[in-house]
Amino acid sequence: MAHLTISPAHSLRGELSLPGDKSISHRALLLGAVSQGTTRIDHCLESEDNESTRRALRALGIRIQEEAERVVIEGRGLYGFKTPSSPLEMGNSGTTTRLLLGLLAGQSFSATLSGDASLSQRPMRRVTEPLGKMGADIQGPDGADHLPLTVRGGGLHGILYTLPVPSAQVKSALLLAALYAKEPTTVVEPIPTRDHTERMLEHFGAQIKREGPEITLVPGPELKGKDLTIPGDISSAAFFLAAAAIVPGSSVTVRQVGLNPTRTGFLEMLKQMGANVKSEIASLPLVARNDLELRNGAVSSNRSHDVDSWEPVGDVTVSHAPLKGIRVGPAAIPGLIDELPILMVAATQAQGITLIQGAGELRVKEADRIVSMATGLTAMGAKIQAEGDEIRIEGPVPLKGARVKSFNDHRTAMALAVAGLAAKGQTTIEGAEWIDISFPEFVEILESIRR
Ligand code: S3P
Numbered sequence: 167m168a169h170l171t172i173s174p175a176h177s178l179r180g181e182l183s184l185p186g187d188k189s190i191s192h193r194a195l196l197l198g199a200v201s202q203g204t205t206r207i208d209h210c211l212e213s214e215d216n217e218s219t220r221r222a223l224r225a226l227g228i229r230i231q232e233e234a235e236r237v238v239i240e241g242r243g244l245y246g247f248k249t250p251s252s253p254l255e256m257g258n259s260g261t262t263t264r265l266l267l268g269l270l271a272g273q274s275f276s277a278t279l280s281g282d283a284s285l286s287q288r289p290m291r292r293v294t295e296p297l298g299k300m301g302a303d304i305q306g307p308d309g310a311d312h313l314p315l316t317v318r319g320g321g322l323h324g325i326l327y328t329l330p331v332p333s334a335q336v337k338s339a340l341l342l343a344a345l346y347a348k349e350p351t352t353v354v355e356p357i358p359t360r361d362h363t364e365r366m367l368e369h370f371g372a373q374i375k376r377e378g379p380e381i382t383l384v385p386g387p388e389l390k391g392k393d394l395t396i397p398g399d400i401s402s403a404a405f406f407l408a409a410a411a412i413v414p415g416s417s418v419t420v421r422q423v424g425l426n427p428t429r430t431g432f433l434e435m436l437k438q439m440g441a442n443v444k445s446e447i448a449s450l451p452l453v454a455r456n457d458l459e460l461r462n463g464a465v466s467s468n469r470s471h472d473v474d475s476w477e478p479v480g481d482v483t484v485s486h487a488p489l490k491g492i493r494v495g496p497a498a499i500p501g502l503i504d505e506l507p508i509l510m511v512a513a514t515q516a517q518g519i520t521l522i523q524g525a526g527e528l529r530v531k532e533a534d535r536i537v538s539m540a541t542g543l544t545a546m547g548a549k550i551q552a553e554g555d556e557i558r559i560e561g562p563v564p565l566k567g568a569r570v571k572s573f574n575d576h577r578t579a580m581a582l583a584v585a586g587l588a589a590k591g592q593t594t595i596e597g598a599e600w601i602d603i604s605f606p607e608f609v610e611i612l613e614s615i616r617r
Contacts, residue, residue: 168596168597168598168599169594169595169596169598170579170583170594170595170598170601170609171592171593171594171595172567172583172586172587172592172593172594172595173567173586173592174567174586174587174588174589174590174591175409175413175416175587175588175616175617176415176616176617177413177414177415177416177486177617178406178409178410178413178416178417178418178587178615178616178617179415179416179417179418179615179617180418180419180614180615181418181419181420181421182403182406182418182419182420182421182611182614182615183398183420183421183422184398184399184402184403184420184423184607184611185209185211185212185213185398185399185402185605185607186209186210186211186396186397186398186399187211187362187396187397187398187399187400187401187424187477188211188213188215188216188261188399188401188402188604189261189334189360189362190362190366190396190397190424190477191207191210191211191216191219191396192215192216192219192259192261192262192265193265193338193362193363193366194207194210194366194394194396195207195210195216195219195220195223195230195237195239196219196223196265196266196269196342197366197367197370197389198239198241198391198392199223199226199228199239199241199242199246199247200241200242200243200244200246200247200269200345200389201241201243201370201371201388201389201390201391201392202241202243202388202389202390202391203241203390203391204238204239204240204241204391205238205239205241205391205392205393205394206236206237206238206239206392206393206394207236207237207238207239207394207395207396208235208236208393208394208395208396209235209395209396209397209398210235210236210237210396211396211399211604212606213602213603213604213605213606214257214258214259214602214603214604214606215257215258215259215261215262215603215604217257218255218256218257218258218259218262219259219261219262219266220237221254221255221257222254222255222256222262222266223239225250225251225252225254226247226248226250226254226277227242227246227247227248228240228241228242228246228247239391241389241391243388243389244272244345244346244388244389245272245273247269247270247273247275249275249276249277250277253277253278253279253280253314254266254277254278254279254280255280255281256279256280256281256282256285256313257281257282257285258281258282258284258285258532258600258603259281259285259603260285260288260335260531260532261335263279263281263285263290263313264290264293264335264336264338264339265335265338265339265342265363266279267279267290267293267294267297267304267315267317267339268293268297268338268339268340268341268342268343269342269343269345270302270317270319271297271300271301271302271304271317271319271322271339271343271346272319272320272322272342272343272345272346272347273319273320273346274318274319274320275318276316276317276318277316277317278314278315278316278317279313279314279315279316279317280313280314281313281314284532284533284574284575285313285532286312286313286314287312288312288530288531288532289311289312289530290306290310290311290312290313290315291308291309291310291311292330292331292333292336293335293336293339293340294306294310294311294315295310296325296327296336296339296340297317297339297340297343298310299325299327300322300323300324300325300340300343300344300347300351301319301320301321301322301323302317302318302319302320302322302343303317303318303319304316304317304318319343319346320346322343322344322346322347322348323347323348323349324344324347324348324349324350324351324352324385325340325347325351325352326351326352326354327340327351327352327353327354328353328354328355328356329353329354329355329356329359331527332355332356332357332358332359332499332500332527333359333500333527334359334360334361334362334363334500337353337355337359337363337381338362338363340353341353341363341364341367341374341381341383342363344383344385345367345372345383345385345389346385347385348385349385350382350383350384350385351382351383351385352380352381352382353380353381353382354379354380354381355379355381356379357496357497357499357500358379358428358500358501359428359500360426360428360429360500360501361426361428362426362428362477364376364381365426365476365477366476367383367389368476369392369394369476370389370390370391370392371387371388371389371390372387372389373385373386373387394476397422397423397424397425397477397478397479398420398421398422398423398424398479399423399424399604399605400423400424400425400426400429400430400432400482401429401504401505401577401604402604402605402608403420403423403482404432404504404505404508405508405580405581405583405584405608405612406418406420406611406612406615407420407432407433407436407443407482407484408436408484408508408509408511408512408584409584409587409588409612410484410485410486411436411439411441411442411484411485411486411487411489411512412486412489412511412512412515412584412587412588413486413587413588414486415486415617416485416486417483417484417485417486418483418484418485418615419481419482419483420481420482420483421481422448422479422480422481423479423480423481423482424477424478424479425445425447425478425479425480425482426477426478427478427501428500428501429501430445430501431498431500431501431502431505432501432502432505432508432509433445433482434498434501435492435494435498435502435509436484436512438492439489439490439491439492439512439513439516439520440487440488440489440490440516441484441485441486441487441489441512442483442484442485442486442487443482443483443484444482444483444484445480445481445482445483446480446481446482447478447479447480448479448480448481488517489512489515489516489517489561489562490516490517490518491513491516491517491518491519491520491521491559491560491561492516492520492521493520493521493522493523494506494509494520494521494522494523494525495523495524496523496524496525497524499522499524499525499527500527503527503528504577506522506525506528506535506539507528507535507538507539507577507578507580507581508577508580508581508584509522510522510539510543510550510557510559510581511539511543511581511582511584511585511588513559513561514543514546514548514549514550514559514561514562514563514565514585515561515562515563515565515588516559516561516562517561517562518560518561519558519559519560520557520558520559520561521556521557521558522556522557522558522559523555523556524555524556525555525556525557526554526555528555529555531575531577532574532575532576532577532600532603533572533573533574533575533578534573535575535577535578536552536557537552537573538571538572538573538575538578539578539581539582540552540557541570541571541573542568542570542571542578542581542582542585543559543565543582543585545568545569545570546565546566546567546568546570546582546585546586546589546593547563547564547565547566547568548561548563548565548585549561549563564590565585565588565589565590566589566590566591567586567589567590567591567592567593567594568589568593568594569593569594569596570582570593570594570595570596571595571596571597572595572596572597572598572600572601573597574597574600575600576600576601576602576603576604576605577604579595579597579598579600579601580601580605580608582595583595583598583608583609583612587612587616
Protein backbone atom coordinates (compact mmCIF):
# COMPACT_ATOMS: atom_id res chain seq x y z
CA MET A 167 0.00 0.00 0.00
CA ALA A 168 2.28 2.79 -1.17
CA HIS A 169 -0.64 5.11 -1.94
CA LEU A 170 -3.89 5.31 -0.02
CA THR A 171 -6.87 7.03 -1.58
CA ILE A 172 -9.61 8.24 0.74
CA SER A 173 -12.99 9.45 -0.41
CA PRO A 174 -15.21 11.68 1.75
CA ALA A 175 -17.38 9.99 4.37
CA HIS A 176 -21.10 10.64 4.63
CA SER A 177 -20.83 9.68 8.31
CA LEU A 178 -18.94 7.26 10.58
CA ARG A 179 -20.78 4.98 12.95
CA GLY A 180 -19.93 1.87 14.90
CA GLU A 181 -18.31 0.13 17.85
CA LEU A 182 -14.67 -0.86 17.71
CA SER A 183 -12.10 -2.89 19.57
CA LEU A 184 -8.58 -1.87 18.69
CA PRO A 185 -5.16 -3.56 18.75
CA GLY A 186 -3.06 -3.36 21.92
CA ASP A 187 -1.38 -0.16 23.06
CA LYS A 188 2.02 0.31 21.44
CA SER A 189 3.80 1.83 24.46
CA ILE A 190 2.46 -0.78 26.87
CA SER A 191 3.20 -3.68 24.48
CA HIS A 192 6.87 -2.66 24.18
CA ARG A 193 7.20 -2.47 27.95
CA ALA A 194 5.49 -5.83 28.54
CA LEU A 195 7.93 -7.54 26.16
CA LEU A 196 10.99 -5.86 27.66
CA LEU A 197 10.05 -6.48 31.29
CA GLY A 198 8.94 -10.05 30.50
CA ALA A 199 12.43 -10.68 29.10
CA VAL A 200 14.27 -9.54 32.25
CA SER A 201 11.87 -11.15 34.73
CA GLN A 202 12.12 -14.61 36.22
CA GLY A 203 9.65 -17.11 34.77
CA THR A 204 7.01 -16.94 32.09
CA THR A 205 5.14 -13.81 30.98
CA ARG A 206 1.99 -14.28 28.90
CA ILE A 207 0.83 -11.18 27.06
CA ASP A 208 -2.67 -11.15 25.58
CA HIS A 209 -3.68 -8.58 22.98
CA CYS A 210 -0.07 -7.53 22.41
CA LEU A 211 0.30 -5.14 19.48
CA GLU A 212 1.56 -6.66 16.25
CA SER A 213 3.05 -3.88 14.20
CA GLU A 214 6.45 -3.09 12.72
CA ASP A 215 7.60 -1.12 15.77
CA ASN A 216 6.61 -3.88 18.11
CA GLU A 217 8.36 -6.38 15.87
CA SER A 218 11.56 -4.37 16.37
CA THR A 219 11.35 -5.06 20.10
CA ARG A 220 10.66 -8.79 19.58
CA ARG A 221 13.50 -9.11 17.07
CA ALA A 222 16.00 -7.39 19.38
CA LEU A 223 15.01 -9.53 22.37
CA ARG A 224 15.34 -12.71 20.32
CA ALA A 225 18.81 -11.59 19.21
CA LEU A 226 19.60 -11.22 22.92
CA GLY A 227 18.69 -14.87 23.49
CA ILE A 228 15.10 -14.49 24.73
CA ARG A 229 12.57 -17.13 23.68
CA ILE A 230 9.33 -15.53 22.47
CA GLN A 231 6.47 -17.68 21.19
CA GLU A 232 3.51 -16.22 19.34
CA GLU A 233 0.28 -18.19 19.81
CA ALA A 234 -2.76 -16.61 18.15
CA GLU A 235 -3.51 -13.46 20.21
CA ARG A 236 -0.98 -14.38 22.93
CA VAL A 237 2.76 -13.81 23.23
CA VAL A 238 4.65 -16.03 25.66
CA ILE A 239 8.10 -14.95 26.86
CA GLU A 240 10.49 -17.08 28.86
CA GLY A 241 12.13 -14.49 31.09
CA ARG A 242 15.79 -15.00 31.92
CA GLY A 243 16.16 -12.50 34.76
CA LEU A 244 18.04 -9.20 34.85
CA TYR A 245 21.33 -10.73 33.70
CA GLY A 246 20.02 -13.44 31.33
CA PHE A 247 20.69 -11.77 27.96
CA LYS A 248 23.27 -13.40 25.74
CA THR A 249 25.82 -11.25 23.89
CA PRO A 250 24.32 -10.45 20.47
CA SER A 251 26.36 -11.67 17.50
CA SER A 252 25.50 -8.73 15.22
CA PRO A 253 24.07 -5.20 15.57
CA LEU A 254 20.54 -5.03 16.96
CA GLU A 255 18.25 -3.56 14.29
CA MET A 256 15.81 -1.03 15.78
CA GLY A 257 13.99 -0.27 12.50
CA ASN A 258 11.92 2.91 12.97
CA SER A 259 11.26 2.43 16.68
CA GLY A 260 12.41 5.14 19.06
CA THR A 261 10.75 3.43 22.01
CA THR A 262 12.61 0.15 21.39
CA THR A 263 15.90 2.02 21.07
CA ARG A 264 15.66 4.24 24.11
CA LEU A 265 14.16 1.67 26.49
CA LEU A 266 16.52 -1.09 25.39
CA LEU A 267 19.49 1.26 25.90
CA GLY A 268 18.35 1.43 29.52
CA LEU A 269 18.43 -2.36 29.93
CA LEU A 270 21.69 -2.73 28.01
CA ALA A 271 23.32 -0.10 30.24
CA GLY A 272 23.11 -2.71 32.99
CA GLN A 273 24.82 -5.51 31.03
CA SER A 274 28.54 -6.14 31.11
CA PHE A 275 28.75 -7.04 27.41
CA SER A 276 28.93 -4.71 24.45
CA ALA A 277 26.06 -4.32 21.95
CA THR A 278 25.50 -2.09 18.93
CA LEU A 279 22.09 -0.63 17.99
CA SER A 280 21.29 0.58 14.48
CA GLY A 281 18.14 1.93 12.88
CA ASP A 282 16.52 3.17 9.67
CA ALA A 283 17.21 6.57 8.11
CA SER A 284 14.57 8.40 10.16
CA LEU A 285 15.53 6.84 13.49
CA SER A 286 19.21 7.53 12.79
CA GLN A 287 18.42 11.25 12.71
CA ARG A 288 16.52 11.31 16.00
CA PRO A 289 18.22 12.66 19.14
CA MET A 290 19.70 10.06 21.46
CA ARG A 291 21.93 12.19 23.69
CA ARG A 292 18.91 12.83 25.88
CA VAL A 293 19.26 9.14 26.90
CA THR A 294 22.96 8.42 26.40
CA GLU A 295 24.07 11.37 28.54
CA PRO A 296 22.20 10.41 31.75
CA LEU A 297 22.98 6.71 31.20
CA GLY A 298 26.63 7.78 30.95
CA LYS A 299 26.23 9.59 34.30
CA MET A 300 25.06 6.28 35.75
CA GLY A 301 28.27 4.66 34.50
CA ALA A 302 27.44 3.17 31.08
CA ASP A 303 29.91 3.65 28.25
CA ILE A 304 27.97 4.60 25.10
CA GLN A 305 29.72 5.60 21.89
CA GLY A 306 28.25 6.86 18.64
CA PRO A 307 28.13 9.73 16.13
CA ASP A 308 27.85 13.36 17.29
CA GLY A 309 28.77 12.63 20.90
CA ALA A 310 26.48 9.57 21.08
CA ASP A 311 23.52 11.63 19.86
CA HIS A 312 22.71 9.37 16.91
CA LEU A 313 22.54 5.71 15.93
CA PRO A 314 24.47 3.51 15.46
CA LEU A 315 25.34 3.42 19.15
CA THR A 316 27.55 0.92 20.94
CA VAL A 317 26.83 0.41 24.61
CA ARG A 318 28.95 -1.36 27.18
CA GLY A 319 27.26 -1.29 30.54
CA GLY A 320 27.64 -2.62 34.04
CA GLY A 321 28.74 -1.14 37.39
CA LEU A 322 25.94 1.44 37.42
CA HIS A 323 25.36 4.05 40.13
CA GLY A 324 22.03 5.54 41.14
CA ILE A 325 21.54 9.18 40.11
CA LEU A 326 19.16 12.05 40.71
CA TYR A 327 18.16 13.37 37.32
CA THR A 328 15.75 16.12 36.27
CA LEU A 329 14.39 15.55 32.76
CA PRO A 330 15.39 18.52 30.56
CA VAL A 331 12.67 17.56 28.04
CA PRO A 332 9.39 15.94 29.02
CA SER A 333 9.98 12.45 27.60
CA ALA A 334 8.57 9.16 28.83
CA GLN A 335 11.19 7.33 26.80
CA VAL A 336 14.04 9.07 28.64
CA LYS A 337 12.38 8.54 32.01
CA SER A 338 11.81 4.87 31.16
CA ALA A 339 15.39 4.27 29.99
CA LEU A 340 16.66 5.61 33.33
CA LEU A 341 14.20 3.61 35.44
CA LEU A 342 15.12 0.42 33.55
CA ALA A 343 18.84 1.08 34.00
CA ALA A 344 18.10 1.82 37.68
CA LEU A 345 17.19 -1.86 38.15
CA TYR A 346 20.95 -2.54 37.78
CA ALA A 347 22.34 0.30 39.91
CA LYS A 348 23.92 0.00 43.37
CA GLU A 349 21.82 2.83 44.79
CA PRO A 350 18.28 4.15 44.21
CA THR A 351 17.72 6.38 41.16
CA THR A 352 15.34 9.32 41.21
CA VAL A 353 13.95 10.86 38.03
CA VAL A 354 12.27 14.25 38.41
CA GLU A 355 9.80 15.20 35.73
CA PRO A 356 8.73 18.86 35.85
CA ILE A 357 5.90 18.08 33.41
CA PRO A 358 4.30 14.63 33.85
CA THR A 359 4.64 12.13 30.99
CA ARG A 360 3.02 8.74 30.40
CA ASP A 361 3.64 6.49 33.40
CA HIS A 362 3.36 3.02 31.85
CA THR A 363 6.90 2.06 32.85
CA GLU A 364 6.32 2.91 36.50
CA ARG A 365 3.04 0.99 36.56
CA MET A 366 4.49 -2.03 34.82
CA LEU A 367 7.66 -2.11 36.93
CA GLU A 368 5.47 -2.14 40.05
CA HIS A 369 3.29 -4.84 38.54
CA PHE A 370 6.34 -7.06 37.93
CA GLY A 371 7.51 -6.55 41.54
CA ALA A 372 9.97 -3.63 41.38
CA GLN A 373 10.05 -1.07 44.17
CA ILE A 374 8.90 2.32 42.91
CA LYS A 375 8.14 5.40 45.01
CA ARG A 376 6.30 8.37 43.57
CA GLU A 377 6.28 11.70 45.36
CA GLY A 378 5.00 14.65 43.36
CA PRO A 379 7.28 15.03 40.35
CA GLU A 380 9.85 12.52 41.71
CA ILE A 381 9.93 8.87 40.74
CA THR A 382 12.42 6.69 42.61
CA LEU A 383 13.36 3.14 41.79
CA VAL A 384 14.97 1.22 44.63
CA PRO A 385 16.95 -1.68 43.16
CA GLY A 386 16.81 -5.13 44.73
CA PRO A 387 13.54 -7.01 44.32
CA GLU A 388 13.55 -9.69 41.65
CA LEU A 389 11.08 -9.13 38.82
CA LYS A 390 8.59 -11.98 38.38
CA GLY A 391 6.85 -12.96 35.11
CA LYS A 392 3.18 -11.98 34.81
CA ASP A 393 0.04 -12.62 32.80
CA LEU A 394 -1.13 -9.39 31.22
CA THR A 395 -3.83 -8.16 28.87
CA ILE A 396 -2.82 -5.06 26.94
CA PRO A 397 -5.54 -2.38 26.67
CA GLY A 398 -6.54 -1.08 23.23
CA ASP A 399 -4.38 1.79 22.01
CA ILE A 400 -5.89 5.21 22.80
CA SER A 401 -3.51 6.80 20.27
CA SER A 402 -4.96 4.60 17.50
CA ALA A 403 -8.49 5.21 18.81
CA ALA A 404 -7.89 8.96 18.52
CA PHE A 405 -8.06 8.83 14.71
CA PHE A 406 -11.58 7.38 14.68
CA LEU A 407 -12.77 9.50 17.60
CA ALA A 408 -11.57 12.66 15.89
CA ALA A 409 -13.21 11.53 12.66
CA ALA A 410 -16.51 11.14 14.55
CA ALA A 411 -16.06 14.63 16.03
CA ILE A 412 -15.62 16.34 12.66
CA VAL A 413 -17.88 14.42 10.26
CA PRO A 414 -21.57 15.40 10.79
CA GLY A 415 -23.92 12.58 11.75
CA SER A 416 -21.13 10.43 13.23
CA SER A 417 -20.87 8.51 16.49
CA VAL A 418 -18.07 6.04 17.26
CA THR A 419 -17.53 3.92 20.37
CA VAL A 420 -14.18 2.34 21.19
CA ARG A 421 -14.31 -0.48 23.72
CA GLN A 422 -11.65 -1.67 26.15
CA VAL A 423 -9.24 1.11 25.36
CA GLY A 424 -6.47 2.29 27.70
CA LEU A 425 -7.61 5.30 29.75
CA ASN A 426 -4.44 5.94 31.71
CA PRO A 427 -4.82 9.63 32.70
CA THR A 428 -1.33 10.42 31.41
CA ARG A 429 -2.60 9.50 27.93
CA THR A 430 -6.10 10.98 27.78
CA GLY A 431 -5.24 14.62 27.15
CA PHE A 432 -6.69 14.32 23.67
CA LEU A 433 -10.13 13.42 25.05
CA GLU A 434 -9.97 16.42 27.39
CA MET A 435 -9.13 18.72 24.48
CA LEU A 436 -11.88 17.29 22.27
CA LYS A 437 -14.31 17.97 25.13
CA GLN A 438 -13.04 21.53 25.47
CA MET A 439 -13.57 21.98 21.74
CA GLY A 440 -17.21 21.07 22.27
CA ALA A 441 -17.27 17.49 20.99
CA ASN A 442 -19.64 15.08 22.61
CA VAL A 443 -17.23 12.79 24.52
CA LYS A 444 -18.27 10.08 26.97
CA SER A 445 -15.68 7.90 28.64
CA GLU A 446 -16.06 5.39 31.40
CA ILE A 447 -13.26 3.59 33.18
CA ALA A 448 -14.30 -0.01 33.69
CA SER A 449 -11.31 -1.58 35.40
CA LEU A 450 -10.41 0.54 38.40
CA PRO A 451 -11.59 0.09 41.97
CA LEU A 452 -13.76 2.97 43.15
CA VAL A 453 -11.13 4.66 45.30
CA ALA A 454 -8.70 4.91 42.42
CA ARG A 455 -11.47 6.07 40.13
CA ASN A 456 -12.29 9.02 42.38
CA ASP A 457 -8.61 9.80 42.62
CA LEU A 458 -8.40 9.86 38.83
CA GLU A 459 -11.38 12.16 38.52
CA LEU A 460 -9.93 14.51 41.11
CA ARG A 461 -6.63 14.69 39.36
CA ASN A 462 -8.34 15.15 36.04
CA GLY A 463 -5.46 14.11 33.84
CA ALA A 464 -2.52 14.98 36.09
CA VAL A 465 -0.01 12.31 36.99
CA SER A 466 -0.36 10.46 40.28
CA SER A 467 1.57 10.87 43.47
CA ASN A 468 1.91 7.87 45.77
CA ARG A 469 -1.22 6.31 44.34
CA SER A 470 -1.79 2.70 45.17
CA HIS A 471 -3.86 0.73 42.71
CA ASP A 472 -5.25 -2.72 42.60
CA VAL A 473 -2.80 -5.11 40.94
CA ASP A 474 -5.50 -6.27 38.56
CA SER A 475 -5.99 -2.67 37.50
CA TRP A 476 -2.41 -1.86 36.66
CA GLU A 477 -3.70 0.14 33.69
CA PRO A 478 -7.20 1.68 33.61
CA VAL A 479 -9.33 0.49 30.72
CA GLY A 480 -12.77 1.57 29.53
CA ASP A 481 -15.05 2.59 26.70
CA VAL A 482 -15.13 5.94 24.90
CA THR A 483 -17.85 7.34 22.65
CA VAL A 484 -17.48 10.49 20.56
CA SER A 485 -20.36 11.97 18.58
CA HIS A 486 -20.28 14.89 16.23
CA ALA A 487 -20.99 18.39 17.54
CA PRO A 488 -19.89 21.82 16.31
CA LEU A 489 -16.31 22.45 17.48
CA LYS A 490 -14.62 25.62 18.64
CA GLY A 491 -10.91 26.54 18.72
CA ILE A 492 -8.95 26.12 21.97
CA ARG A 493 -5.51 26.86 23.43
CA VAL A 494 -3.29 23.86 24.19
CA GLY A 495 -0.49 24.93 26.53
CA PRO A 496 2.94 23.37 27.11
CA ALA A 497 1.90 21.46 30.27
CA ALA A 498 -0.76 19.59 28.29
CA ILE A 499 1.57 18.51 25.47
CA PRO A 500 3.01 15.24 26.88
CA GLY A 501 -0.52 13.97 27.62
CA LEU A 502 -1.42 14.16 23.95
CA ILE A 503 1.93 14.29 22.14
CA ASP A 504 1.06 11.50 19.69
CA GLU A 505 -2.45 12.89 19.13
CA LEU A 506 -1.32 16.39 18.12
CA PRO A 507 -1.38 15.56 14.38
CA ILE A 508 -5.01 14.45 14.56
CA LEU A 509 -5.88 17.34 16.90
CA MET A 510 -4.54 19.66 14.18
CA VAL A 511 -6.99 18.07 11.75
CA ALA A 512 -9.89 18.61 14.19
CA ALA A 513 -8.78 22.24 14.64
CA THR A 514 -9.25 22.92 10.91
CA GLN A 515 -12.95 22.18 11.43
CA ALA A 516 -13.34 24.22 14.64
CA GLN A 517 -14.74 27.74 14.81
CA GLY A 518 -11.98 30.25 15.63
CA ILE A 519 -8.31 29.90 16.47
CA THR A 520 -6.63 26.84 17.92
CA LEU A 521 -3.26 27.72 19.41
CA ILE A 522 -0.86 24.90 20.31
CA GLN A 523 2.16 26.05 22.33
CA GLY A 524 5.28 24.26 23.52
CA ALA A 525 5.00 21.50 20.93
CA GLY A 526 8.69 21.47 19.92
CA GLU A 527 8.99 17.73 20.63
CA LEU A 528 6.83 17.16 17.54
CA ARG A 529 9.83 18.19 15.46
CA VAL A 530 11.87 15.17 16.61
CA LYS A 531 9.31 12.42 16.06
CA GLU A 532 9.41 9.92 13.16
CA ALA A 533 9.17 13.05 10.99
CA ASP A 534 9.03 16.74 11.89
CA ARG A 535 5.29 16.48 12.50
CA ILE A 536 4.78 20.25 12.55
CA VAL A 537 6.14 20.42 8.99
CA SER A 538 4.47 17.21 7.78
CA MET A 539 1.02 18.18 9.07
CA ALA A 540 1.24 21.86 8.10
CA THR A 541 2.30 20.85 4.56
CA GLY A 542 -0.45 18.25 4.11
CA LEU A 543 -3.25 20.31 5.64
CA THR A 544 -2.23 23.47 3.78
CA ALA A 545 -2.44 21.52 0.51
CA MET A 546 -5.99 20.59 1.55
CA GLY A 547 -6.92 24.22 2.09
CA ALA A 548 -6.37 24.63 5.84
CA LYS A 549 -5.14 27.87 7.38
CA ILE A 550 -2.09 26.96 9.47
CA GLN A 551 0.86 28.97 10.69
CA ALA A 552 3.70 27.23 12.47
CA GLU A 553 6.86 28.68 13.88
CA GLY A 554 9.26 27.21 16.42
CA ASP A 555 7.19 25.22 18.87
CA GLU A 556 3.91 27.03 18.18
CA ILE A 557 1.08 26.11 15.79
CA ARG A 558 -1.86 28.37 14.99
CA ILE A 559 -4.84 27.01 13.09
CA GLU A 560 -7.83 29.04 11.99
CA GLY A 561 -11.11 27.31 11.27
CA PRO A 562 -13.44 26.20 10.08
CA VAL A 563 -12.30 25.74 6.51
CA PRO A 564 -13.87 23.46 3.92
CA LEU A 565 -11.07 20.96 3.22
CA LYS A 566 -10.53 19.86 -0.35
CA GLY A 567 -9.08 16.52 -1.44
CA ALA A 568 -5.41 16.69 -2.48
CA ARG A 569 -2.34 14.56 -3.09
CA VAL A 570 -0.34 14.65 0.15
CA LYS A 571 2.72 12.95 1.62
CA SER A 572 3.16 10.89 4.78
CA PHE A 573 6.74 12.17 5.25
CA ASN A 574 7.47 8.50 6.10
CA ASP A 575 5.48 8.94 9.29
CA HIS A 576 2.63 6.67 10.38
CA ARG A 577 0.69 9.25 12.38
CA THR A 578 0.92 11.92 9.66
CA ALA A 579 -0.45 9.36 7.15
CA MET A 580 -3.40 8.41 9.38
CA ALA A 581 -4.19 12.00 10.40
CA LEU A 582 -4.29 13.11 6.75
CA ALA A 583 -6.50 10.12 5.91
CA VAL A 584 -8.99 11.35 8.51
CA ALA A 585 -8.77 14.86 7.03
CA GLY A 586 -9.66 13.20 3.72
CA LEU A 587 -12.90 11.87 5.24
CA ALA A 588 -14.01 15.44 5.94
CA ALA A 589 -12.78 16.85 2.59
CA LYS A 590 -14.55 17.43 -0.69
CA GLY A 591 -13.11 15.15 -3.38
CA GLN A 592 -10.51 12.42 -3.09
CA THR A 593 -7.35 12.59 -1.00
CA THR A 594 -4.33 10.45 -1.88
CA ILE A 595 -1.67 9.83 0.72
CA GLU A 596 1.72 8.91 -0.68
CA GLY A 597 3.84 6.68 1.55
CA ALA A 598 0.87 5.17 3.37
CA GLU A 599 2.76 1.92 3.98
CA TRP A 600 4.30 3.66 7.02
CA ILE A 601 0.96 3.16 8.78
CA ASP A 602 2.14 -0.40 9.51
CA ILE A 603 4.62 1.00 12.04
CA SER A 604 1.86 1.25 14.62
CA PHE A 605 -1.50 0.24 13.13
CA PRO A 606 -1.60 -2.22 10.20
CA GLU A 607 -5.41 -2.63 10.56
CA PHE A 608 -6.11 1.12 10.26
CA VAL A 609 -7.64 1.19 6.76
CA GLU A 610 -9.75 -1.94 7.26
CA ILE A 611 -11.21 -0.58 10.52
CA LEU A 612 -11.79 2.85 9.00
CA GLU A 613 -13.75 1.33 6.14
CA SER A 614 -15.81 -0.77 8.60
CA ILE A 615 -17.32 2.35 10.23
CA ARG A 616 -17.89 4.35 7.05
CA ARG A 617 -21.65 4.81 6.43
C1 S3P B 1 6.51 6.92 24.04
C2 S3P B 1 6.74 8.20 24.47
C3 S3P B 1 6.59 9.38 23.61
C4 S3P B 1 5.71 9.07 22.42
C5 S3P B 1 6.10 7.80 21.74
C6 S3P B 1 6.01 6.63 22.69
C7 S3P B 1 6.75 5.80 24.97
O1 S3P B 1 7.86 9.76 23.14
O2 S3P B 1 5.74 10.14 21.50
O3 S3P B 1 5.28 7.54 20.62
O4 S3P B 1 6.29 4.67 24.69
O5 S3P B 1 7.38 6.03 26.00
P1 S3P B 1 8.84 10.73 23.97
O6 S3P B 1 9.27 10.05 25.19
O7 S3P B 1 10.00 10.98 23.05
O8 S3P B 1 8.04 11.97 24.22
